[in-house]
Amino acid sequence: MSVHVFGGTWELELKEHPLVLNFASNHRRSTLRAAALTHLVLELEEVLGQRARLRQFSDIPPQNNTPDMSNGDGKKQVLTDPFRGFGTIAIHAGQEPDPGTGAVVPAISLATTFAQASPGTKYGTDLPNSFGKGFEYSRTGNPTRGAFERAMAAVEHGKHALAFASGLAATSAVVHLLETGQHVVIVDDVYGGTQRYFRKIAKPTYNIDFSFVDFNDTTALEAAFRPNQTKLIWLETPTNPTLKLSDIAATAAIAKKHGALFVVDNTFLSPYFQNPLDLGADMVVHSVTKYIGGHSDVVGGVIITNSPDLNEKLRFIQNSVGAVPSPFDCFMALRGLKTLHVRLEAAARNALAIATYLGQHSGVTKVLFPGLPSHPQFELAKKQQHGPGAMVTFYVGGEVSNARRFLESLQVFILAESLGAVESLAESPAIMTHASVPPEVRKALGIDDTLVRLSVGIESLPDLIEDLDQALKKAAAVTA
Numbered sequence: 001m002s003v004h005v006f007g008g009t010w011e012l013e014l015k016e017h018p019l020v021l022n023f024a025s026n027h028r029r030s031t032l033r034a035a036a037l038t039h040l041v042l043e044l045e046e047v048l049g050q051r052a053r054l055r056q057f058s059d060i061p062p063q064n065n066t067p068d069m070s071n072g073d074g075k076k077q078v079l080t081d082p083f084r085g086f087g088t089i090a091i092h093a094g095q096e097p098d099p100g101t102g103a104v105v106p107a108i109s110l111a112t113t114f115a116q117a118s119p120g121t122k123y124g125t126d127l128p129n130s131f132g133k134g135f136e137y138s139r140t141g142n143p144t145r146g147a148f149e150r151a152m153a154a155v156e157h158g159k160h161a162l163a164f165a166s167g168l169a170a171t172s173a174v175v176h177l178l179e180t181g182q183h184v185v186i187v188d189d190v191y192g193g194t195q196r197y198f199r200k201i202a203k204p205t206y207n208i209d210f211s212f213v214d215f216n217d218t219t220a221l222e223a224a225f226r227p228n229q230t231k232l233i234w235l236e237t238p239t240n241p242t243l244k245l246s247d248i249a250a251t252a253a254i255a256k257k258h259g260a261l262f263v264v265d266n267t268f269l270s271p272y273f274q275n276p277l278d279l280g281a282d283m284v285v286h287s288v289t290k291y292i293g294g295h296s297d298v299v300g301g302v303i304i305t306n307s308p309d310l311n312e313k314l315r316f317i318q319n320s321v322g323a324v325p326s327p328f329d330c331f332m333a334l335r336g337l338k339t340l341h342v343r344l345e346a347a348a349r350n351a352l353a354i355a356t357y358l359g360q361h362s363g364v365t366k367v368l369f370p371g372l373p374s375h376p377q378f379e380l381a382k383k384q385q386h387g388p389g390a391m392v393t394f395y396v397g398g399e400v401s402n403a404r405r406f407l408e409s410l411q412v413f414i415l416a417e418s419l420g421a422v423e424s425l426a427e428s429p430a431i432m433t434h435a436s437v438p439p440e441v442r443k444a445l446g447i448d449d450t451l452v453r454l455s456v457g458i459e460s461l462p463d464l465i466e467d468l469d470q471a472l473k474k475a476a477a478v479t480a
Contacts (some may be wrong), residue, residue: 086155086272087341094129094150095334108331109143140319144327148334149302152292155271155337157278158304160311162318163330167267167287168193169323170301172202174232174263174283176317177310180207183229185221187246188212189239189445191265192429196436212441215246216377218254225258235281236265241429241453242446243268243368243393245377248384252280261310267291267420272344273387277306288325288333290420294343298332300325343422343458347390350424350464351456355392357465363472365450368393391419392454396475400449403428406475407452412459412467419455424464426454 097104106129114135116122122134129146145163153161164170171194178184186198190212198210211224215235224230233255237246248264255262263283264276270291276284286292288300305311318324325333348371355369367374370381371388381388396403407415413426430442430449437447456464 089154090151090340091338093154094147096128106144106147106331106334108327109138110327112138114138138327139322139324142324142327142330144330144334145325148330148337151334151337152271152286152302153304155340156266156284156286156304157271157275158284159306160308160314161302161304162311162314163288163325163333164301164303164318165323165325165329166299167285167289167301168197170285170287170303171197171265173303173314173317173321173323174285175202175206175208176321177261177313178206178208178231181229182231183209183211183226184232184234185211185213185224185230185260186234187215187236187239187244188441189242189244189447190234190236191240191267192437194234194236194265200436215251216244218250221251221254225260230258230260233260233262234265235263236268237274238268238370238389238391240268241391241393241451243370243375243391245370245375245380245384247380248276248279248281255282256280268391269385269387269389270340270344270420272341273348273389274385277304279384282307283310289418291340291344292337292420293333294336294340294421295332296418296421296423298329298336300329300333344387344390346458347456348387350458350461351390351392351454352388353461354454354456354464354468355394358392358394358468361469361472363397363476365395365397390456392456394452394454395448396450396452396472398450398475398478402475402478403450403452405478406471409471409474410467411470412463413454413471419453421455422458424455424457424459426452429453 095104095106098107114123114137116136122136124130124143125132125134127134127143127146129143129150130141131146133141135141135143149161149163151161152163153159162170162173164173175184175198184198186194195212202208203210209229213220213224215221215237233251235246235248235251237248238244239246252262261282262280263285264281265285265287266274266276267285267287267290270286272291282305284304286302286304288302289298292302293300303314305314351369352371355367355372358364359367359372359374369375369388369392370378370385372378375381396406407426407428410426413424415427416425417427417432419425428449429447429451437445442448
């Protein structure tokens with residue numbers, strides 16, 4: 001049979017579906033029967049078009065933004081089309097075999113300083129990872145960092161990328177583009193760390209004002225602009241933690257009309273499931289710590305743009321402020337990027353099954369997941385995303401005591417902050433990641449004490465569902 005989902009058409013083969021076989025053969029300890037799990041998978045196939053592969057392109061046309069992938073000898077590499085194949089680009093962009101040794105993995109260049117042939121005459125100006133500038137000091141430029149930046153530009157369909165020591169370091173670099181007295185319009189349901197930096201650091205220190213607005217309320221968004229003062233629009237989509245979506249292309253048009261720069265934090269979907277530059281964004285920001293690194297072992301951030309002017313300004317900020325990642329961190333992030341597409345397909349497959357399961361559970365009052373038709377912006381997700389992502393948010397039935405017992409009872413899911421790694425994580429945004437957000441703001445956004453955010457990993461799906469099931473039973477028993 002054929003189904004249509006996220007802009008693509010898939011022929012489903014249900015006779016010996018690998019997920020069904022996996023449920024039937026690996027389900028050993030769960031109180032849920034294998035027959036019930038098999039039924040769940042078949043239901044997912046019928047309703048949502050779930051298959052072993054979740055990568056479906058939306059109708060967004062390819063953009064001719066691929067950076068020059070020549071290796072310095074004038075010979076073009078195969079990476080000429082940003083939609084040629086994500087895995088091919090992620091594995092090869094910026095990572096050509098070393099011309100001297102033939103090494104197929106970029107070296108970790110730990111040198112802090114680099115010899116010069118003559119005063120002011122630098123080596124490496126012909127190397128693509130120096131961007132034609134050669135190398136002199138590792139804060140200014142490093143071969144390993146250059147490789148990572150080229151790879152990130154390629155997978156995000158950009159021309160330039162700049163790596164930083166953390167996602168918030170990248171965020172602060174964007175704010176450094178502004179001047180004292182200017183104004184930023186930011187989506188209301190934004191990452192707690194971003195809110196904290198904007199409210200408690202940037203505003204009092206630099207006298208930059210911020211307006212937090214629901215971007216889906218066009219009237220409120222338009223009203224938030226201040227003539228000759230609003231210079232930046234900041235959007236997360238999906239938002240953290242309620243997974244609210246906003247129309248990137250429509251927001252880009254509004255930003256352009258008002259002469260403001262437009263930046264999208266694409267951390268929650270990664271370049272694999274969404275490409276904001278193709279939809280009109282001026283800059284894309286990522287916390288590399290999350291999906292790009294993917295293994296909870298590296299902290300980093302990155303900014304991608306197509307603008308030579310923004311790239312020049314951000315390079316100056318990157319070098320002057322000095323919040324750059326170490327060569328080893330760049331190596332780890334580059335290694336994580338190579339498997340991003342494989343990890344996200346597996347995680348999104350698990351997330352879709354888990355969201356459907358939670359939506360049918362009596363101990364859950366509401367589920368938010370862009371891959372479910374019940375999501376308020378499901379049609380928008382199909383329009384601008386290439387897949388649903390692997391973040392699931394839901395409300396545990398009862399009070400804070402029930403949610404707390406649920407989180408304390410998890411055995412496979414780990415109670416921890418962060419997201420996007422191979423292991424599944426669970427957290428309470430109101431108490432953990434968004435505790436710095438003012439209580440009245442949390443309440444208005446729906447971030448109450450029963451809200452749970454799941455970062456679904458790539459463990460065996462039956463084990464994840466069994467873990468959620470037993471924890472929800474213990475949570476319900478608190479008030480039973």
